[in-house]
Amino acid sequence: MTQVVVTVMPKAGVLDPQGQAVAGALAQLGFGGVGEVRIGKRIELAIAGDDPAGQARAMCEKLLANALIEDYSVEVA
Amino acid sequence: MTRVAVVRFPGSLDHESAARAVEGLGAEAVEAWHAQPELPEGTDAVLIPGGFSYGDHLRCGAIASRAPVMDAVRRHAEGGGRVVGICNGFQVLCEAGLLPGALRRNATLSFVCRQMELEVADDATPWTSGRPAGDVISIPVKNNEGAWYGDPDAARVVLRYREDLLGSTDRVAGIASADGNVMGLMPHPEEACDPLLGSTDGRLVLRGLIG
Numbered sequence: 548m549t550q551v552v553v554t555v556m557p558k559a560g561v562l563d564p565q566g567q568a569v570a571g572a573l574a575q576l577g578f579g580g581v582g583e584v585r586i587g588k589r590i591e592l593a594i595a596g597d598d599p600a601g602q603a604r605a606m607c608e609k610l611l612a613n614a615l616i617e618d619y620s621v622e623v624a
Numbered sequence: 625m626t627r628v629a630v631v632r633f634p635g636s637l638d639h640e641s642a643a644r645a646v647e648g649l650g651a652e653a654v655e656a657w658h659a660q661p662e663l664p665e666g667t668d669a670v671l672i673p674g675g676f677s678y679g680d681h682l683r684c685g686a687i688a689s690r691a692p693v694m695d696a697v698r699r700h701a702e703g704g705g706r707v708v709g710i711c712n713g714f715q716v717l718c719e720a721g722l723l724p725g726a727l728r729r730n731a732t733l734s735f736v737c738r739q740m741e742l743e744v745a746d747d748a749t750p751w752t753s754g755r756p757a758g759d760v761i762s763i764p765v766k767n768n769e770g771a772w773y774g775d776p777d778a779a780r781v782v783l784r785y786r787e788d789l790l791g792s793t794d795r796v797a798g799i800a801s802a803d804g805n806v807m808g809l810m811p812h813p814e815e816a817c818d819p820l821l822g823s824t825d826g827r828l829v830l831r832g833l834i835g
Contacts, residue, residue: 561773562791564733610690613683613719616726616773 549599550624555612556587587617599623626834629656629667631697631713633688637675638710638814645814646671649827651834658691669706669833670697672713674766674812684727684769685715694720706750706833707806711767714798714808723799723808725774730767731791737766739822740811741786742797749782749804750832760786761825763811765797770810772796783809798829807832 557563563585570584590611594602603621612619628646630653632639643653653671654664663670677688688694694716701707701722709717717723730736744752744759755761761783767790776794783798790810798809813826 562728562731562771564729564731564791568733610686611682613686613726616728 548593548595551592551594551599551603552622552624553590553592553603553607553611553619554587554622555590555607555617555619557585558616558618561616626651626668627664627666628653628669628671628833629663630654631656631658631670631672631693633658633675633677633691633716635676635679636673636712638673638812639675642671642673642710642814645817645826645830646833648817649830649834656693656696658688658693661692661696663693663696663700667700667705670700670708671830671833672697672707672709672716673814674711674713677712677716680712680769683715683719685712685717685719688712688716689719698722701801701806704803704805708751708829708833709806709808710812710814711765711770711810714810715769717806717808722806723801724779725772725793725796725799727769727810728771728773728791729769730771730789732789735766735768736770736790737764739764740789740797742783742811743786745781745784746800749780749800749807750835751782751798751800751804751807751809751829753828753831753835755828761828762823763813763816763826763829764823765790765811766815767810772799772810780804782807783811 813829816826
């Protein structure tokens, strides 16, 4: 089994209300130096067989990410 | 009698009220189970109801859009058959690629449950019973991920919110496919079919399944 980490993030330009809410809360807590906050997902996969990164990319295309609103990256641990 | 298949996924919530609304319009409602690769025999039209299919995990509607029954819904739609997706059903149709765009978290970051006024934007689809563009109808919303995101010029916008509450691109509340036979909307027409609930405007939308 190969450990593969997929990161899915909202695309630049797509409103991220979760990130905005967290940015507001951080400012309220006195973290004045925070600009934009964006929140995404980390998905850990244990993959058997050849080309685990290629398999993970296929999974992103088919299910794990929505290309219209999200970008993804694949990293083999 | 028109036979309307009401699709049921694990986590569907509104299949019973949808079936009741469809029957109130004089049609027959039958259940289409998510794991079946075919629609029930004699299906004339399909309704995908609201709820939290597969627990809304990953993205709303994402897992349901890949369920076996959706291959049959796709064939039905491609053959010109009528399909309406309500709330989670709208999310499922977008995730399945049967309608353009995607649904995102409400700009309010909260679950919004209230009556909404909607403007007819396109009067040439079967989903507004011929009401002229600009007419206002009243149907409730109840959702957390109801902000449609997409290119309004690439979609056939059928209904728009009068008030920009959810953060939907161009105040989009409901869109149809280019041919008009597939419709998705976040408001719940099945909850606006009985005078006891304050509005019967939902019938104007659901009649599109029958006409």
